[in-house]
Amino acid sequence: MAMSPALRDALNEQIRHELDSAYLYLSMAAYFEALNLPGFARWMRVQAREELSHAMKFFDHLCDRGERVVLQALAQPPADFASPRAAFEQALAHERWITGRIRGLYELAVRENEPSSLPLLQWFLEEQIEEERSVEQILAQLQRIGEDGTGLVLMDRELARRKSE
Ligand code: MG
Numbered sequence: 001m002a003m004s005p006a007l008r009d010a011l012n013e014q015i016r017h018e019l020d021s022a023y024l025y026l027s028m029a030a031y032f033e034a035l036n037l038p039g040f041a042r043w044m045r046v047q048a049r050e051e052l053s054h055a056m057k058f059f060d061h062l063c064d065r066g067e068r069v070v071l072q073a074l075a076q077p078p079a080d081f082a083s084p085r086a087a088f089e090q091a092l093a094h095e096r097w098i099t100g101r102i103r104g105l106y107e108l109a110v111r112e113n114e115p116s117s118l119p120l121l122q123w124f125l126e127e128q129i130e131e132e133r134s135v136e137q138i139l140a141q142l143q144r145i146g147e148d149g150t151g152l153v154l155m156d157r158e159l160a161r162r163k164s165e
Contacts, residue, residue, distance in 0.1 A: 002065075002066070002067075003062075003065050003067050003114060003117070004112035004113070004114055006108060006112055007105075007108055007109055007112050007114050007117060008062065008067045008068075010104075010105055010108055011058050011061065011062055011067075011105070011117075012058075012062065012069060012070055012072070013072065014058050014101060014102075014105060015055050015058045015059055015062075015069065015071065015072075016071070016072040016073075016074065017098060017101055018051050018052075018054040018055035018058065018098075019051070019052070019055045019074055020074055020075060020077070021051040021054070021094065021098065022048045022049070022051035022052045022055065023048075023074055023075075023077045024077045024078075024090075024091075024094060025044045025045075025047040025048040025051060025091070026044070026045070026048040026077075027077040027078060027079055028044045028081065028087050028091065029041045029042075029044035029045045029048060030079070031079070031080065031081050031087060032044060032084070032087075035084070037084065037152070037156045038156065038160060039155070039156035039157055039158065039159040039160030039161075040084060040155075040156055040159050042159065042160050042162060043138075043159040043160075043162045046162050046163070046164050046165065047091075049164065049165070050165055053165070054124070054127075057120065057123075057124075058120075061117065061120050065116070065117075078090075084142055084152065085139065085142040085143065088135060088138055088139040088142055089139060091135050092132065092135045092136060092139055095128065095131045095132050095135055096132060098128060098131075099125075099128040099131075099132065102121060102124045102125055102128055103125070105121050105124075106118070106121040106122070106125065109121055138155075138159070141155055142155070
């Protein structure tokens with residue numbers, strides 16, 4: 001059964017938002033590389049790949065339903081950030097915005113009577129809890145260490161351990 005055109009279009013748009021997320025975090029990885037903070041850069045590289053996998057989940061869902069994927073243009077992400085803390089503040093604001101988008105998609109799927117898309121969107125709602133939490137925890141640590149350079153070096157070593165997913 002064909003998907004509601006409103007949901008199909010909204011899911012196509014969400015592919016772009018997930019790729020925009022990947023692009024933003026990749027830009028943050030470049031920023032951290034330039035600061036010689038390879039652990040922070042690694043964390044952002046892994047995050048960017050995870051966002052690409054999110055885009056592919058929506059991509060695959062549309063293909064599985066026999067719907068056409070139409071990719072949209074990506075916006076240029078910011079290249080510079082005021083500080084590591086400012087970068088993570090922006091990451092948190094972005095993830096909260098994405099959570100709002102996913103909630104909107106869930107509500108749209110209910111309204112459009114598309115129960116087949118609800119498990120995927122349910123998965124994303126749970127994923128967003130995790131995304132916001134992990135960024136919040138890093139941000140809290142950055143707030144705690146403030147201007148302490150040693151703290152930043154220790155955090156960099158910690159974040160270097162993030163496994164690729
Ligand atoms: Mg995502």
